[in-house]
Structure formats: C-alpha cells, structure tokens
Amino acid sequence: MTPLWKIDTNLPLGTPFEPGARHDVVVVGAGLTGLTTAVMLTRAGLDVAVIEAGQVAELATGGNTGKLSLLQGKRLAEIRRHHPAALVRAYVDANRDGMEWLTAFADHAGVSYTWRPDHSYAQTPDGLAMVRAQHDAAREAGLSTRMLAPGDLGTTPFPVAGAVVLDDQVTIDPVTVSRALVDEFLAEGGTLHTGIRATGAHAFPNARVETAEGPIFGEHIVLATGSPILDRGLYFTKVSGMRSYCVSFRVPGEVVESTYLSVDGPTRSIRPVTDADGPGGTAQLVVGGNDHPVGRSASEAALVDDLVSWTLEHFPGAEETNRWSAQDYQSHNQIPFVGAMPRGLGAIRFATGYAKWGLSNAPAAALRLTAEILGTNRGDRPRWMTLLGTRLTVPADLAKGAVEGAKVAAAATSGWIKAESTPVPVPRPAEGEGVVANRAGVPVAVSTVDGVTRAVSAVCTHLGGVLDWNDAECTWDCPLHASRFAPDGTRIEGPALNDLKRLPRTPES
Structure with missing residues (x-):
C-alpha cells in the first residue's frame, strides 16, 4: 500500500550515523513535526540532528491526505462540547499560525499548493445538527464560516444534506513539502540520519537518545514520534491510536474543486489532486x-474495499491508482499534548494527539517547542501557547479516558481468550493472512506474506496485548495502545520499543 505522494519520490537518506556525537538538539522522527521543529531551530542558529528509523515522511506524514484546513470536519464542535470557547479559539489560533508558517515556508521553498473551499458536510439529515454545531463553534472561534443548504452547493456527485464551508483552505503534497524541509535543514547545517531506530531517551546524567547503533547526545531532545516512545506521563493511556484509509482515483470528466469531510458516519473525505498540489500527471x-x-x-481490507465501492457508485468510471492508510493519535481531551515530558528535567519534549490534522498542528507544535527550547519570554509568545499549555482536565475528559480504558481492558481479555481457543497445529495461512494460536499457553502469530510463512510472538512488547492481524497492510497490530509490527516481528510504530520474538516453525504451524 503505497501513498500517491510516494510514487517515484527520491527522499534524502542523510549521512552515516556516528555513535556518541553531540548536538544542541536531537529530534527523533522525520515527519512534519520533527522536520518543522528542526528547520525552526536551525534558523535560530542551533546545531540540530534528526534521526529516523525509516525514511523521511515514513508514516503519518507520508499517509496524509494533504488537506490543510482550520475547519477540520466536526473537530471544533467536539472540543466546544466539553471546553470553553476560549480554548477552542486558542486551538484555532494555533492551527492558523501553523498553517501560515507552512504556507510561508512553501512559498519560500517554491512548493506549490492550491487554495480551496473546505466543507464539513452531513451525508443525511441526521447529521445536520452536528453541521450547525460545527458552524457555531467555528464562528465563535473567529472563523468566517457559512452554512449551505443542498441547493447552495451546486451539483455534488455524492449525497449532501447540508454543509458548513470555510473559504481559502489549502491542499498540498505532504511528501513534497517534507522533502523541501529536509533540503533547507541540510543546507543550514543540520544533520539527518535515516535508518536509525531510537530505543529510548534519558535526561540524566546527560541528555541522550539511545539507538540500535549507539547513543547520540543533545542538550535538548524532541520526540516527534507520533505516540511518545517513553511511558513517562502515561500518555499512551491519554490518547487513542486511530487508523484511516485512502484510495486515489483517476476520474473521467471534471474532478470536484473543493474539499469535503463528512461529520456523520461512515466517514468520507474527498480531496481533489492537481499538478499544483500533487505528484503531477493526470488529475x-x-x-x-x-x-x-x-x-x-x-477486516481492514474490507474497509478499503468499501471506500472503492462508494467511489465507483458516485464517480462512475473512476480508476483506482493507489491505496494506503495512516495512523494518528487523538487525545481524550481533544487538544494535542505538546511540551516537556514529565521527569525529563526540562530536556525532553514531545508532541502527540493531532487527530489526523498534522499539516497545521505539527508546525504549531514546532512553534511552541522551539519557543520553549530557545527560552523565549512567555510574554512574547502567542497567547494560545499559554492557554493550550495550561488547560484543565474536565470531567468529560476523564469519562472518555475511562471508556477507552474499559475498551482496552476488554481487548486485552478477549485477545487472550481467543488465542487460547485456537491451539496449534494450525493450517498454514493463505497468502496475506495471519492467525493467532496457542502454543503451550503462549499466543503465537503465524502469517504468510510474499510466499513466506513466519511465526512470531503474538504478545505486544509494550504491555502484553495479544496482537490482531491487519489484512490490508499485512501487519500485526495491538488493540491496546496501537503498536504495530511487520510479519517478521519488526516494530513499525507505537509505544512499543522492542521487536516481537521470532519463533521457529513447527511442522504443524
């Protein structure tokens, strides 16, 4: 599953890693958060190193839809439901500053993008109340949104019962802008190491990041890893890992000119791609x-197939070109977590919880992280940094966390029960399939991918959840806190730090 943005893309590999090297700042993760933070800090004259386990824009950034919007579906209404208007405005102001920084960078770097109206829409009349709530929250936060009835929308090939629209939002190629960020970062003297996997971070006695190749030292460390790779603060319990799916199509005739995101389920996101905001070629x-x-x-594969069926129904003749998915994290209190890591002695910082809106939240987080690292006077910082950084936990946040905790506990229990009910030997899984079985009381994950059958431990190396097979991406995913592993047990993402134990196959399994 390769994102549209990664077709024929040559991404920089950086320089060889030198264990023991020292820098002013070490950033872990070469997605939008890590790269925007690194560029801001190098512009300020700091010596910055970025390490990345995979390649630039490896995970969430490379899987982004490329929609940069302050409207964000029903997000503002969801925040406003449990928080004061001042906090919603602060969230919008942060995202506006993030958007302005990224578009200004794109202009500077010669990365093209497109201004488009963005719609939060209801697919049925049942969703109209949420559309109105989104409009009210957006207006209260200072956005010039407009309510639209179906007749005001013109002709849309898919069902729309009503919508709220915000003009002058952006579509951009997330991988192209990531590559431009790397180009400036390296030109300004930054250091990039790809293929270097972080295995931990410490603040004492010297701030450092541990990697599979040895330590790298920095006075400041930024964990731009989606879910933090440290359990300090228990942030893995304060966010929910979510996967979503995308399919790109060549469509006969004219492609819609605006962007759309439904506020009711099943979620539908529509985004046109042109040469100005995509990889080029056919619209x-x-x-x-x-x-x-x-x-x-x-079945994750069934969810992707459902998107294809929906598109063919409403865009007859559409021809699929790429399919992919991405993972992001949503905080239980709806606002991203950004700042100093507990017990990090002020040396370790992180950012997480963008709820799929990383194109604006990532540079906003980078602005705040940069201000903290540079020691910018609080009085000189935008007010939103203070408001978002000192928000209070409200009863609704605790309730949502409790509900998610109950779901995690249920997933943990059901995973072990299911594994115990399927003893080995098991038939060899068909191509692209995986099964969890019980071998002497231990859950074993057996899969066949590219003709190779492998057996690994089915127990997540984070907190012991029994893994589930992802049949769309052929990965082992943890239903507890969203860690993911390749068929051979290699860790891909999430709070887990270690690979799964590889097991010898028995003749039966």
Whole structure:
C-alpha cells in the first residue's frame, strides 16, 4: 500500500550515523513535526540532528491526505462540547499560525499548493445538527464560516444534506513539502540520519537518545514520534491510536474543486489532486475515511474495499491508482499534548494527539517547542501557547479516558481468550493472512506474506496485548495502545520499543 505522494519520490537518506556525537538538539522522527521543529531551530542558529528509523515522511506524514484546513470536519464542535470557547479559539489560533508558517515556508521553498473551499458536510439529515454545531463553534472561534443548504452547493456527485464551508483552505503534497524541509535543514547545517531506530531517551546524567547503533547526545531532545516512545506521563493511556484509509482515483470528466469531510458516519473525505498540489500527471481524486481504533477491526481490507465501492457508485468510471492508510493519535481531551515530558528535567519534549490534522498542528507544535527550547519570554509568545499549555482536565475528559480504558481492558481479555481457543497445529495461512494460536499457553502469530510463512510472538512488547492481524497492510497490530509490527516481528510504530520474538516453525504451524 503505497501513498500517491510516494510514487517515484527520491527522499534524502542523510549521512552515516556516528555513535556518541553531540548536538544542541536531537529530534527523533522525520515527519512534519520533527522536520518543522528542526528547520525552526536551525534558523535560530542551533546545531540540530534528526534521526529516523525509516525514511523521511515514513508514516503519518507520508499517509496524509494533504488537506490543510482550520475547519477540520466536526473537530471544533467536539472540543466546544466539553471546553470553553476560549480554548477552542486558542486551538484555532494555533492551527492558523501553523498553517501560515507552512504556507510561508512553501512559498519560500517554491512548493506549490492550491487554495480551496473546505466543507464539513452531513451525508443525511441526521447529521445536520452536528453541521450547525460545527458552524457555531467555528464562528465563535473567529472563523468566517457559512452554512449551505443542498441547493447552495451546486451539483455534488455524492449525497449532501447540508454543509458548513470555510473559504481559502489549502491542499498540498505532504511528501513534497517534507522533502523541501529536509533540503533547507541540510543546507543550514543540520544533520539527518535515516535508518536509525531510537530505543529510548534519558535526561540524566546527560541528555541522550539511545539507538540500535549507539547513543547520540543533545542538550535538548524532541520526540516527534507520533505516540511518545517513553511511558513517562502515561500518555499512551491519554490518547487513542486511530487508523484511516485512502484510495486515489483517476476520474473521467471534471474532478470536484473543493474539499469535503463528512461529520456523520461512515466517514468520507474527498480531496481533489492537481499538478499544483500533487505528484503531477493526470488529475486525481483522493477518497478517505472508515477510521477505527488500531487493532479493533474485523477486516481492514474490507474497509478499503468499501471506500472503492462508494467511489465507483458516485464517480462512475473512476480508476483506482493507489491505496494506503495512516495512523494518528487523538487525545481524550481533544487538544494535542505538546511540551516537556514529565521527569525529563526540562530536556525532553514531545508532541502527540493531532487527530489526523498534522499539516497545521505539527508546525504549531514546532512553534511552541522551539519557543520553549530557545527560552523565549512567555510574554512574547502567542497567547494560545499559554492557554493550550495550561488547560484543565474536565470531567468529560476523564469519562472518555475511562471508556477507552474499559475498551482496552476488554481487548486485552478477549485477545487472550481467543488465542487460547485456537491451539496449534494450525493450517498454514493463505497468502496475506495471519492467525493467532496457542502454543503451550503462549499466543503465537503465524502469517504468510510474499510466499513466506513466519511465526512470531503474538504478545505486544509494550504491555502484553495479544496482537490482531491487519489484512490490508499485512501487519500485526495491538488493540491496546496501537503498536504495530511487520510479519517478521519488526516494530513499525507505537509505544512499543522492542521487536516481537521470532519463533521457529513447527511442522504443524
């Protein structure tokens, strides 16, 4: 599953890693958060190193839809439901500053993008109340949104019962802008190491990041890894890992000119792609949605097929070009977590919880992280940094966390029960399939991918959840806190730090 943005893309590999090297700042992760933070800090004259386990824009950034919007579906209404208007405005102001920084960078770097109206829409009349709530929250936060009835929308090939629209939002190629960020970062003297996997971070006695190749030292450390790779603060319990899916199509005739995101389910996201905001070639359409908690889907492949069926129904003649998915994290209190890591002695910082809106939240987080690292006077910082950084936990946040905790506990229990009910030997899985079985009381994950059958431990190396097979991406996913592993047990993402134990196959399994 390769994102549209990664077709024929040559991404920089950086320089060889030198264990023991020292820098002012070490950033872990070469996605949008890590790269925007690194560029801001190098512009300020600091010596910055970025390390990345995979390649630039490896995970969430490379799987982004490329929609940069302050409207954000129903997000503002969801925040406003449990928080004061001042906090919603602060969230919008942060995202506005993030958007302005990224578009200004794109202008500076010669990365093209497109201004488009963005719509939060209801697919049925049942969703109209949420559309109105989104409009009210957006207006209260200072956005010039407009309510639209179906007749005001013109002709849309898919069902729309009503919408709220915000003009002058952006579509951009997330991988192209990531590559431009790397180009400036390296030109300004930054250091990039790809293929270097972080295995931990410490503040004492010297701030450092541990890697599989040895330590790298920095006075400041930024964990731009989606879910933090440290359990300090228990942030893995304060966010939910969500996967969503995208399919790109060549569509006969004209492609829609605006962007759309439904506020009712099943989620549908529509984004046109042109030469100005995509990889070039024939104009395309990206359709996304069907998000779900990681590791808690009966069939991820069925969710992708559902997007294809929906598109063919409403865009007859559409021809699929690419399909992919991405993982992001949503905080239980709806606002991203950004700042100093507990017990990090002020040397370790992190950012997480963008709820799929990383194109604006990532540079906003980078602005705040940079201000903290540079020691910018609080009085000189935008007010939103203070408001978001000192928000209070409200009863609704605790309730949502309790509900998610109950779901995690249920997933933990059901995973072990299911594994115990399927003893080895098991038939060799068909191509692209995986099964969890019980071998002497230990859950074993057996899969066949590219003709190779492998057996690994089915127990997540984070907190012991039994893994679930992802049949769309052929990965082992943890339903507890969203760690993911390749068929051979290699860790891909999430709070887990270690690979799964590889097991010898028996003749039966």
